[in-house]
Amino acid sequence: RREEMQRFRSRLQGEGFDVLSRWLDERAVGFTDREAADLDLDDISDCDVFVTFTEATREYFSGGRHVELGFAIGLGLKTYVVGHTENVFHSAPGVERLPHRDALIEALHARVAALA
Numbered sequence: 001r002r003e004e005m006q007r008f009r010s011r012l013q014g015e016g017f018d019v020l021s022r023w024l025d026e027r028a029v030g031f032t033d034r035e036a037a038d039l040d041l042d043d044i045s046d047c048d049v050f051v052t053f054t055e056a057t058r059e060y061f062s063g064g065r066h067v068e069l070g071f072a073i074g075l076g077l078k079t080y081v082v083g084h085t086e087n088v089f090h091s092a093p094g095v096e097r098l099p100h101r102d103a104l105i106e107a108l109h110a111r112v113a114a115l116a
Helices: 002-014 033-045 064-075 101-115
Strands: 049-053 078-082 095-098
Touching: 002 101, 033 064, 049 064, 049 101, 064 078, 078 101, 095 101
Parallel strands: 049 078, 078 095
Antiparallel strands: none
């Protein structure tokens, strides 16, 4: 999934958005679990908006994105879930579910325009 998200990060950057997701960078590979967790939590703490993507299939996943979502909600960040609803926290205050990536880009542009 890393390569898929790297491509989408490039698309977001091309749209003019800053993306804090150091886990996508090759230099992050090989960190200890603690270092990887610290890296992720630092990135989330530095965000204005948090975005998470649901899984299309129920293949292996670490569950880390669920922890990250809870952390973002706890910080009071505006949060976008892209994909289907997987759990009740996708309906929490401040969380908006979007059906696909194009809808996310539209929502991000609308948010920027509203804040201008």
